[in-house]
Each structure stands twice: as structure tokens, then as C-alpha cells.
Amino acid sequence: MTTLSERISQSAFDGSRLRVVLLLDLYDGAQNQFLEVYEHLREQVSSVPGHISDELCQSIENPSQWLITSEWESAPRFLAWVNSEEHVASVQPLHGCVRDTRSLRFSVLRETGKGPGHGSPSLTGPPSAGSVAASATASPGAADRAPGSLQVAPRRGDGVVRHALTFTVKPGSEPVVAELLAGYTSPQAQVDENTRLRRTSLFMHGNRVVRAVEVEGDLLAALRHVAQQPEVQALEEAINPYLEQDRDLSDPGSARVFFTRAALPAVHHVAAGGRESADVTRHALFYPAKDGCGMALARLLAGQDEAAVDDPTSPIEGSTVFQRDDIVVRLLDLRGPLDARPALALGVEGGHKAAVLARLLDSAKDGVPTTDQEISRFLARSEMRLITDRRTPAQA
Numbered sequence: 001m002t003t004l005s006e007r008i009s010q011s012a013f014d015g016s017r018l019r020v021v022l023l024l025d026l027y028d029g030a031q032n033q034f035l036e037v038y039e040h041l042r043e044q045v046s047s048v049p050g051h052i053s054d055e056l057c058q059s060i061e062n063p064s065q066w067l068i069t070s071e072w073e074s075a076p077r078f079l080a081w082v083n084s085e086e087h088v089a090s091v092q093p094l095h096g097c098v099r100d101t102r103s104l105r106f107s108v109l110r111e112t113g114k115g116p117g118h119g120s121p122s123l124t125g126p127p128s129a130g131s132v133a134a135s136a137t138a139s140p141g142a143a144d145r146a147p148g149s150l151q152v153a154p155r156r157g158d159g160v161v162r163h164a165l166t167f168t169v170k171p172g173s174e175p176v177v178a179e180l181l182a183g184y185t186s187p188q189a190q191v192d193e194n195t196r197l198r199r200t201s202l203f204m205h206g207n208r209v210v211r212a213v214e215v216e217g218d219l220l221a222a223l224r225h226v227a228q229q230p231e232v233q234a235l236e237e238a239i240n241p242y243l244e245q246d247r248d249l250s251d252p253g254s255a256r257v258f259f260t261r262a263a264l265p266a267v268h269h270v271a272a273g274g275r276e277s278a279d280v281t282r283h284a285l286f287y288p289a290k291d292g293c294g295m296a297l298a299r300l301l302a303g304q305d306e307a308a309v310d311d312p313t314s315p316i317e318g319s320t321v322f323q324r325d326d327i328v329v330r331l332l333d334l335r336g337p338l339d340a341r342p343a344l345a346l347g348v349e350g351g352h353k354a355a356v357l358a359r360l361l362d363s364a365k366d367g368v369p370t371t372d373q374e375i376s377r378f379l380a381r382s383e384m385r386l387i388t389d390r391r392t393p394a395q396a
Helices: 031-046 075-082 085-090 092-096 174-183 219-227 230-242 252-262 294-309 342-346 353-360 372-382
Strands: 008-011 018-026 051-058 065-072 098-107 160-168 196-205 208-216 263-271 280-288 316-324 327-335 385-391
Touching: 018 031, 018 075, 031 051, 031 085, 031 092, 065 075, 075 085, 075 098, 075 263, 075 294, 085 092, 085 252, 092 098, 092 252, 160 219, 160 252, 160 316, 160 327, 174 196, 174 230, 174 385, 196 219, 196 280, 208 219, 208 280, 208 316, 208 327, 219 230, 252 263, 263 294, 263 327, 280 342, 280 372, 280 385, 294 316, 294 327, 294 353, 342 372
Parallel strands: none
Antiparallel strands: 008 263, 018 065, 018 098, 051 065, 160 208, 160 263, 196 208, 196 385, 263 316, 280 327, 316 327
């Protein structure tokens, strides 16, 4: 059986505290403007549920470089805020003074003790697709640390960053959009000496498009590299007339808002270690959650897949759960047909998971699927249409 040390794993659901590191590069002479905006935003972020504390730092070597470290009770608390429309609106004033930004998120694994008086104020960062974030004062009780809130053990990675974008197109335009997405020329895989595009998978469900990417190295550098390629720019321009949400990619502000709202972060990934199979295929399932239930739904699916990859009889080789608000997408790397074990493929094998899923889904109007036939119908409705799945030659 695959051991915990062998599996590849990342998760926002381990219950540990989260440290967010935001690196900022300000425009020349924008420091005072930035601090004015920062002071205005502090009170907003300090009231966000789950925020603990943060620190604002300025480089002693280059005064245009700033660092904000922020601590949160858990990753889900942070993600709920950073992916919200409230966040999109609150960071708008920063765009005029920030040239570049990079946001990093870490589970807290070890720490030394802190003496009294070490709590400090907060600004946090946005999704890696390029938005900027904002911040807050220290919350009361920031020095109090709940026992057991550290990451229990280190996880094994594979050097790959996973991210997705999602948007909707005008009803009736799906065939045209699918043809455009399937026919574009892939950009050069090598971004720089440290960054490489590994895989891009495109799916549609009704009029919703999901583009999942895998990157070795720096995700933000890869996204910028892709956005600058003529063939990608031509594709995006060709799709523009069919989008439900207008965008102007020639306007940095419009592009930033669009891609911030389109970001679909990976909240959980797990893959079997030490097992390779030539007949693995990629599938995607779409789960529209009820209002406010997206995170709970993502957690339910992640829990089943954690156990599935440790079972050598399971056809699931890997699973990635993407979630933003009430949109949940589950990417499966599977041996054999999707419907061979429909309950496992849907994410409800064992216990009362089907009933729980039905309570969380916005589209569950047909009751609780109990028989294999009913689960298979649920599975067929959830399956997304594969448009293209492209891997670099090293991965093919």
C-alpha cells in the first residue's frame, strides 16, 4: 500500500495556520500613496474572520520593495476572503502604486515561542494570477496559539504548481468557443531556466470553460509568459465577443480584474507515489455548490480521494480539487473508464457521502442518489467535456 511519505500531497484542509507572504514592488515615489491606501484598508481586513496578525516591512536595500507577512487561522478562512468580490473591490486603490506583486502561502509546520507584545498589523495577497492584496491591524488575541494548529507533518511535493481559470461564454456560442479552444497553437513550454509549462487541460460544462495548468517553477512567471505569446493573444481576442463578462486585455486594470475573478485555486491535490500506468486518462467533474457550501463540498471530495490514492485497487491515480466561492471542479487522473466505479468517480463511495453531496449541491433536485444507476446519472451530468489536454514532450 502507498504510504503517506510516498504520496504527493497538498491541501488547504489540514487545519493548520496559514502564513501569507506578499512581496510588493512599488512605483518610484509611490510610498506615501501606498501607505495612505494601506491605512485605509487595515480596518477592513482586521475584521475578516480568521485573520490573526500581520507585519508590514520595507527593504533596507531597495526602499521600493515591501514585504507583508500575514497569519490566518486556516487556509480556508484566507481563501474565502481573497477569492471574494469584497477583496476584488478593496484592492483596487493599490493598483495605482504597485508595479508588481507576488503572493506565497505556507502552512505553519514549526515555530519558536513568542514573548508578549509580538503581535503586529495586516495586508495579504491575492491569487497568483496577478491581483494585488490588502491588509489589516493585528486582531485581539493574536499571541494566543491554539494547540494542534500546526501542520502535523511535512508533505511530499513534485515541484508542480497547479492552478485553473474559469469563465462563462454566452449561451449558444459553446460550439464556436470549443472549436477556438481546441485549435490554438500551444505556446513555448520553456519559460526560463527555472520555469516550464508542463500541462494544460481545457474542459467545458454547458457554457462554463475551465482551463487547468500545471507549471514547474514560478506560476506567475508562466502565466505572464503565456499571456505575452502572439498565438495566445490571438485566441483571447477571438473569444472576447463570446464572453458573458466583458474584458479589455489591452487595459491592465480590466485584465487584472477579469483574471482575478476567473482564478480557480487548487485547494487540494493528492497523487499516488511510486505507481505508474500507461492507461491513465484525465477527466473533470463540475459541482455547483449551494450558496456558501463550496468549501465544505471541496473538503468532502478531498477526503475521499486521500483514501483512494492509498488503495492499490483504486483506479484513481491522482486528484486535484479546485474551488472558488460556490464553484468546485475536480480533476481526476484515472485508470480505466470513468463509470467503472461510479460512486468513487463521483466522490461519494462509502458511508452516507451521497446524501451529504446532495445537500451541498445546488443542482441536486432529483433527491439522493442511492443506486448505482442513479449515481451513474449524477456522474454523467457532472462530467465536463474535454476540449484539449496538452502535455510538453517530456510529459507525453
